[in-house]
Amino acid sequence: MDNPDLLLLARAQFGLNIGFHILFPSITIALAWFLLYFRIRYAKSGDAAWLATYKLWVKILALTFAMGVVTGITMSFQFGTNWPGFMNNVGNIAGPLLAFEVLTAFFLEATFLGVMLFGMNRVPAWVHIGATLLVAIGTLLSAFWILALDSWMQTPAGQTLEGGTLIAGEWLQVIFNPSFPYRFTHMILASGLTASFVIAGLSAWRLLRAPGDASALRTLRTGVLVAAVIAPLQIFAGDQHGLNTLAHQPAKIAAMEALWNTERGAPLVLFAVPNAQTRHNDFAIEVPKGASLILTHDPNGEVKGIDAFAPDTPPVAPLFFAFRIMLALGVLMLALAWTGAWFMRQGRAPAHWLLWAFAGFTFSGWLATLSGWIVTEVGRQPWLVTGILRTSQAVGRIPEASLGASLTGYILVYALMLAAYMVVITHLAGKGTSVQGKAA
Amino acid sequence: MSLDLPLIFAALMGVAVLAYVVLDGYDLGVGMLMPAADAREQELMVASIGPFWDANETWLVLGVGILLVAFPVAHGVVLGALYLPVAAMLVGLMLRGVAFEFRVKAEGWHRELWNWLFWLGSFIASFSQGLMLGRYITGFDSGFGYLLFALVVGAGLCGGYVLLGATWLIYKTEGTLQKKALAWARWGLLWVALGVAAVSVATPFVSQTVEMKWFDFPRTLGLMLLPLVTLFAWIGVWRSTGRLSRGVAGAAHWAPFAGAVSIFVLAFIGLAYSLFPYVVIDRLTFWEAAANPASLKVVLIGALIVLPFIIAYTAFSYYVFRGKARPGLYD
Numbered sequence: 001m002d003n004p005d006l007l008l009l010a011r012a013q014f015g016l017n018i019g020f021h022i023l024f025p026s027i028t029i030a031l032a033w034f035l036l037y038f039r040i041r042y043a044k045s046g047d048a049a050w051l052a053t054y055k056l057w058v059k060i061l062a063l064t065f066a067m068g069v070v071t072g073i074t075m076s077f078q079f080g081t082n083w084p085g086f087m088n089n090v091g092n093i094a095g096p097l098l099a100f101e102v103l104t105a106f107f108l109e110a111t112f113l114g115v116m117l118f119g120m121n122r123v124p125a126w127v128h129i130g131a132t133l134l135v136a137i138g139t140l141l142s143a144f145w146i147l148a149l150d151s152w153m154q155t156p157a158g159q160t161l162e163g164g165t166l167i168a169g170e171w172l173q174v175i176f177n178p179s180f181p182y183r184f185t186h187m188i189l190a191s192g193l194t195a196s197f198v199i200a201g202l203s204a205w206r207l208l209r210a211p212g213d214a215s216a217l218r219t220l221r222t223g224v225l226v227a228a229v230i231a232p233l234q235i236f237a238g239d240q241h242g243l244n245t246l247a248h249q250p251a252k253i254a255a256m257e258a259l260w261n262t263e264r265g266a267p268l269v270l271f272a273v274p275n276a277q278t279r280h281n282d283f284a285i286e287v288p289k290g291a292s293l294i295l296t297h298d299p300n301g302e303v304k305g306i307d308a309f310a311p312d313t314p315p316v317a318p319l320f321f322a323f324r325i326m327l328a329l330g331v332l333m334l335a336l337a338w339t340g341a342w343f344m345r346q347g348r349a350p351a352h353w354l355l356w357a358f359a360g361f362t363f364s365g366w367l368a369t370l371s372g373w374i375v376t377e378v379g380r381q382p383w384l385v386t387g388i389l390r391t392s393q394a395v396g397r398i399p400e401a402s403l404g405a406s407l408t409g410y411i412l413v414y415a416l417m418l419a420a421y422m423v424v425i426t427h428l429a430g431k432g433t434s435v436q437g438k439a440a
Numbered sequence: 441m442s443l444d445l446p447l448i449f450a451a452l453m454g455v456a457v458l459a460y461v462v463l464d465g466y467d468l469g470v471g472m473l474m475p476a477a478d479a480r481e482q483e484l485m486v487a488s489i490g491p492f493w494d495a496n497e498t499w500l501v502l503g504v505g506i507l508l509v510a511f512p513v514a515h516g517v518v519l520g521a522l523y524l525p526v527a528a529m530l531v532g533l534m535l536r537g538v539a540f541e542f543r544v545k546a547e548g549w550h551r552e553l554w555n556w557l558f559w560l561g562s563f564i565a566s567f568s569q570g571l572m573l574g575r576y577i578t579g580f581d582s583g584f585g586y587l588l589f590a591l592v593v594g595a596g597l598c599g600g601y602v603l604l605g606a607t608w609l610i611y612k613t614e615g616t617l618q619k620k621a622l623a624w625a626r627w628g629l630l631w632v633a634l635g636v637a638a639v640s641v642a643t644p645f646v647s648q649t650v651e652m653k654w655f656d657f658p659r660t661l662g663l664m665l666l667p668l669v670t671l672f673a674w675i676g677v678w679r680s681t682g683r684l685s686r687g688v689a690g691a692a693h694w695a696p697f698a699g700a701v702s703i704f705v706l707a708f709i710g711l712a713y714s715l716f717p718y719v720v721i722d723r724l725t726f727w728e729a730a731a732n733p734a735s736l737k738v739v740l741i742g743a744l745i746v747l748p749f750i751i752a753y754t755a756f757s758y759y760v761f762r763g764k765a766r767p768g769l770y771d
Contacts, residue, residue, distance in 0.1 A: 059545065062541055063538075063541040063542070063545065065494075066494075066537050066538050066540060066541045067538055069494055069497070069537060070533055070534040070537035070538060071534065073497065073500070073501060073530065073533060073534075074530045074534065076501050076504060076505065076508075077504065077519065077526055077530060079508060079515075080504070080507075080508060080515045080516055080518070080519030080520070081519045081520065081523050081526055081527070084512075084515070084516025084517075084519075084520060085516075087508060087512035087515060087516065088512055088513060088516060091508075091509070091512040091731055091735075092731055092732045092734070092735040093735075095508060095509035095510075095512065095731060095735055095739065096509065096735050096738045096739045096742070098505060098508065098509065099505055099506070099509045099739045099742065099743070100739075100742055102498070102501050102502050102505045103502070103742060103743055103746040103747070103750070104742075104746055106498045106501060106502075107495060107498050107502075107750045107753075107754075108753070110494040110495040110497075110498045111494075111495040111750075111753050111754055111756075111757050112753070112757075113494055114490070114491035114492060114494065114495060114757055114761070115491070115756075115757060115760055117490075117491070118490060118491045118761070118769055118770075119491070119760050119761070122760050122761070123760055162732070162734075165732055167732050167734055167735060168734070168735065168738075171738070396516065396520050397520075398520065398523055402523050402524055405524065405527070406523070406524070406527040409527060409528075409531055410527075410531075413531050413534060413535070417534070417538055420538075420542055420546075421538075424542060424545045424546065427545075428545060
């Protein structure tokens with residue numbers, strides 16, 4: 001790559017696009033299932049409070065889905081406009097996976113979303129519930145295909161060379177590559193956690209304004225309960241994912257833990273300022289032998305440092321901080337979910353401080369999810385497909401001025417869209433529904 | 441079994457792009473017509489396209505997706521050359537898509553802002569698509585004449601989408617809005633006639649390949665059938681809108697839209713004929729640009745299994761939302 005500035009601009013644009021995009025599916029993948037639950041509860045009980053909950057949250061789903069769809073279309077064009085080397089080199093693997101995502105997931109969710117959002121009064125209840133179910137399945141299928149591709153890029157398997165061209169040898173191995181099960185589980189649970197905190201947080205916001213809102217209280221309980229169940233599962237899934245990454249991408253782990261040198265009895269670095277020049281951690285607060293203990297289950301076990309993988313290593317500081325942010329948020333979310341479940345047990349009404357806590361944590365899932373994605377994607381650098389294709393080999397030769405123009409355009413449009421989104425859903429949730437009455 | 445996979449995928453890509461242009465064409469057309477309607481009419485216009493726009497837009501993802509999957513080398517060349525128009529189109533599609541949701545949830549001047557962004561997004565997306573088409577036909581050659589040609593195609597496509605949008609509204613609305621739509625359709629027809637004429641006359645001048653394809657006697661005599669049939673379709677739309685305006689009994693509400701769609705199909709056939717067998721004109725045939733046959737085969741099998749389902753549930757969706765658009769879609 002002759003122009004490092006161009007590569008950085010292109011990477012910044014892709015990172016911006018995909019980072020913005022993920023905010024919305026991380027809510028809708030799970031929110032669709034929540035809505036299925038609300039819809040079925042309404043169908044079974046005929047209780048107006050469930051209908052009110054459904055009607056409020058279907059509006060939020062509609063808006064979030066639209067944001068996800070339009071930013072997703074931008075993603076599908078990015079491959080061609082900025083990264084032609086990707087398809088040119090690994091297109092025989094990436095192509096079919098992307099094609100199946102469009103064919104099996106996009107059309108399914110887009111078509112039945114229309115029936116779900118606008119067809120409640122036009123079709124029988126079972127058809128409407130069916131449409132809701134198909135939207136939920138569609139978003140899961142979408143996550144399946146894209147994570148299969150993304151995981152293959154991290155831990156490639158099943159491919160073979162035919163006359164110098166990379167093709168798929170064994171599709172099942174390509175799709176179910178070593179990291180896929182862990183990354184898929186981790187992302188689905190992340191969506192569950194993100195959505196439940198959005199639901200709990202916005203419901204809490206409503207209850208602070210209208211304490212008697214029965215449907216908001218019900219929704220708060222639902223969100224808190226789901227969060228309380230998912231949070232520990234997610235921490236476990238994350239731990240397993242980490243061990244899988246240690247086995248297949250040890251350089252990433254070394255960077256995440258700011259371990260510059262291979263050593264036995266490596267310390268767990270709780271906080272530090274990694275110094276890339278001196279290859280040392282400044283202001284380090286460490287737990288002796290902690291990293292070896294966690295990663296190898298032996299306090300004197302050997303953990304490979306970044307130096308073992310030079311020169312093809314990811315940057316240390318971004319991974320170190322992003323990982324810790326994600327972990328800290330995960331622990332805080334667990335604590336809050338369990339606290340909420342405890343203080344609202346057996347129908348107890350939530351106290352003011354608890355409502356404020358949940359309201360404050362509404363978008364905690366976004367921060368955690370973004371941090372996690374930064375860890376895993378930046379951690380794959382300098383590879384675009386580990387061991388096979390470097391990021392610098394894939395970038396297209398777009399004039400810097402054009403790249404600057406498109407990047408600026410996206411930043412402006414995304415800023416507008418994000419601001420509008422957060423204002424609108426907060427306003428919607430605060431307005432709530434018109435069903436009042438005794439708490440459920 | 442020896443299938444010509446590149447040819448099959450070129451055909452599939454063509455069908456996907458045509459489906460996109462016709463389906464999202466009416467969405468974008470309605471979006472561009474919004475300022476010409478009052479608030480109550482705007483509600484009905486949005487209601488007529490609300491349940492469909494997301495699925496309609498997905499055909500674009502499929503079309504570009506097939507280009508990506510089946511013709512990866514061409515995909516990089518085409519999208520690289522069309523970098524800025526593609527970025528503009530994406531911004532337009534983003535604004536249009538989210539404006540649907542934001543305009544109903546906003547109040548006061550915010551709602552007006554999102555109404556305006558709905559129009560702006562629809563216009564930017566339509567114009568940049570036309571621009572891309574113009575650049576594509578001329579093989580991305582640089583020069584003032586080529587740019588002018590692309591701008592004319594951009595304006596022409598906007599007219600085409602306005603025609604599709606207006607005739608869709610004739611089908612899906614009634615009363616005063618339908619009367620307005622009939623008038624808009626007439627304007628759209630004139631605009632399209634101008635656009636198609638300008639493009640048809642200019643294209644042989646800007647591209648020698650196209651000129652040789654069309655002006656090669658005696659083949660030309662047979663080819664003139666295409667513009668002739670297009671003219672009949674145009675006259676058909678003119679007359680059916682006339683019949684509906686006069687309130688002729690039994691005049692079909694769907695006829696203008698069907699006629700507009702046929703104009704697009706005929707224009708597409710002409711374009712496909714002009715470009716065949718190039719995927720990048722004068723530079724790359726689709727056989728040269730094609731991906732490895734093994735991966736093409738996998739996608740084809742998947743597509744053949746899934747496409748019938750897509751068509752079936754799409755038809756179901758149009759059945760659910762059959763009839764005239766009703767207000768209160770977002771309640």
